[in-house]
Amino acid sequence: MARLERTTALDDATAVARARDGDLEAYEILVDRYTVPAHRAAVLLGAGSDADDVVQESLVKAYRQLSRYRGDSGFKAWLLAIVANETRNLHRSRGRRDGLVLRAAARAANEPAPDPAESAMAAERRRLLVDQLRRLHDRDREVLVCRYLLDLSEAETAVTLGLPKGTVKSRTARALAKLREHLSGEEGTDA
Template structure:
């Protein structure tokens, strides 16, 4: 499909956008764009379109696109800081949640999301990509522009912190 887009087929580009937009919006929201996730994704798709000449044939498109989304999300944060109007990025629009999550205990889910949000950025982004966006280690590494070993070590540290933060009295057996 990317080859069709490169040749100027705008319908193919529309298909590409439609198939990847939901995951891109979830990625932007979970990495900190919050209410601005759709704006960040729109800008990411514009940049991706302009950068298709640098897309490596045969490479997976989704991690390549999500890396652009992650970079755009970081750019959004930098811009907000420079303007002095950075908001706490703990907004997750209900429409972006997976319907299967409705079955999960709401309170426990809120605790988990709060604990993830409380992680340092370098750990939070890796845990978010790997477990909330369900990317594998290689896709997480590509999306964040990190070596795979760094992803593994940050996942290990992030999960250890989450375990420690989420253990409640009387549930010490949950520690693994």
């Protein structure tokens, strides 16, 4: 069976069960399936150029901790929680909390527009948004990154950040209000 067929034919629960029983090929399917989202999460949560290392360490930890995976949430959310923790560890160990997430997000969002004027205005709006996101507390920035830049659901964000779902909901609302307040303080900005 071709690798692509194996990857799509095996669901997460079956792959996890087989990997727990020592089937490395089953875990390889999970790695193939979730390396890209894990890398994206690591970059957007602030790992920057160390995202590859964070993802690799997260995948190794996930494999070692498969016995702890209960299946309450999806494997993706569980893995992204490990990625988030590894990224936080990176921040603590290096003392680099400010700006990494937002610079990566700004670079990723820098798609060329056909009209130079529109492109310049879009770049200025992104720069303004990034600047205002930087002003937010880390916990507010993290929840907004998960919900809107990583496009995670409230439940996935809760698992990823290790928070109750209600906390994610309220923190998201408060963070958006703070962000709107920061943006409305900027001259000529439509929050």
